[in-house]
């Protein structure tokens with residue numbers, strides 16, 4: 001039996017449009033038909049841009065939102081029918097919710113929350129020692145939380161999610177906005193959870209983070225999973241397609257249109273690095289070995305100076321673009 005099984009989850013939000021007295025309403029399809037399974041010892045990543053429906057999915061799985069359709073089973077318990085049982089089987093960190101007692105130390109906070117979970121003191125103390133070590137807070141454990149940085153509070157929240165030693169852990173954008181050191185120690189701790197044989201569901205909009213941590217990744221876009229599998233499986237969707245990265249120091253609109261008109265080119269995405277520099281990512285269709293040279297010739301024809309060229313293996317971003325026709329908004333703007 002999988003530890004997490006989401007079956008056709010859906011959530012719609014109805015929002016008013018056009019000011020407080022308007023009757024116009026709009027339905028936002030936040031999540032629409034999300035299904036997946038996670039086994040023990042597996043890290044499952046929901047990867048998608050902002051607004052894709054990641055947090056809404058997590059909230060349904062942890063019983064903070066009631067699905068409009070579908071159900072999910074956590075360690076065999078239904079989120080619809082047995083929410084209390086579900087809560088006993090999960091540890092959660094949501095990026096918004098950090099609520100600690102600022103006038104207590106990190107360790108005292110964890111002891112307090114362990115009390116709420118009715119964990120016997122002796123067991124709690126041992127577990128807390130282990131967790132403080134795990135999140136790299138051992139040296140700061142006896143300092144007041146009010147002296148903690150944002151990253152330290154996030155690490156403490158991560159430790160708190162593991163206090164009850166639940167078999168399933170949900171982490172919503174666990175490294176969002178953190179300093180590199182905190183992000184690193186959280187990533188390390190997440191990998192450690194595999195060894196504890198937990199099932200981990202995490203959301204992220206960092207492709208790099210998903211690649212590094214996840215055994216299985218679901219690409220989510222506009223409320224739907226557009227592809228799912230191991231990293232290699234996802235990349236094999238684009239296996240024989242090459243991507244050419246070209247960095248130029250001058251940009252001409254006509255050049256982009258010209259590139260897009262070639263039939264051996266599948267997709268062109270452009271990001272502006274700074275005012276003067278642009279990076280093109282050009283995904284070629286399968287098979288055509290002349291294509292790389294022809295692409296470069298277009299740049300030469302337009303008299304655009306090339307700073308560097310790189311032929312790259314498809315990334316998760318390319319898989320995402322190829323499946324949705326859209327780039328991750330915050331990573332790269334599609335023109």
Ligand SMILES: Nc1ncnc2c1ncn2[C@@H]1O[C@H](COP(=O)(O)OP(=O)(O)O)[C@@H](O)[C@H]1O
Pocket residue numbers: 013014015028029030031048049050051052053054055056057
């Ligand atoms: N409480 C809400 N009311 C109305 N719309 C919401 C609410 N929560 C989320 N949404 C909308 O649902 C979509 C998915 O949001 P969310 O699950 O937070 O995405 P993500 O976590 O992937 O960034 C977005 O369009 C968002 O604006």
Ligand SMILES: [Mg+2]
Pocket residue numbers: 054055056173
């Ligand atoms: Mg979110």
